[in-house]
Amino acid sequence: MVERVIATDKAIEMIGRLKAVHGDLLFHQSGGCCDGSSPMCYPLGEFKTGKSDVKLGAIAGCPVFIGAEQFELWSHTQLIIDVVKGRGAGFSLESPEGVRFLTRGHVFTDDETAGLAPLESAA
Numbered sequence: 001m002v003e004r005v006i007a008t009d010k011a012i013e014m015i016g017r018l019k020a021v022h023g024d025l026l027f028h029q030s031g032g033c034c035d036g037s038s039p040m041c042y043p044l045g046e047f048k049t050g051k052s053d054v055k056l057g058a059i060a061g062c063p064v065f066i067g068a069e070q071f072e073l074w075s076h077t078q079l080i081i082d083v084v085k086g087r088g089a090g091f092s093l094e095s096p097e098g099v100r101f102l103t104r105g106h107v108f109t110d111d112e113t114a115g116l117a118p119l120e121s122a123a
Contacts, residue, residue, distance in 0.1 A: 001115060010082065011059070011083045018097075023043060025041055026041075026065070027062055027081065028047055040101075042093065
């Protein structure tokens with residue numbers, strides 16, 4: 001099964017550090033505006049998802065969501081969550097660590113598209 005979202009080893013390591021401090025986490029791929037288009041990391045339960053969100057899967061045991069409109073634009077792309085040095089959005093938990101989560105992309109091949117993991121309900 002081809003996953004719609006994965007994470008780099010560096011991102012998984014940072015997620016582990018954040019979980020140790022904040023408990024269970026949730027990611028939401030921001031659609032722009034104040035946060036740019038960054039993956040935002042929140043304590044689980046602090047960001048409300050709803051009918052307009054699509055659950056892409058999970059990374060390091062953390063659910064990952066994206067807005068439905070943005071999903072339509074990125075549905076052909078595997079999101080790869082990475083972490084890099086630098087300050088990102090102030091709302092995301094990694095910001096005080098001097099790093100920011102970053103989304104990279106891989107366009108699915110036809111074979112990968114045929115093997116995509118099914119979408120889960122967001123709400």
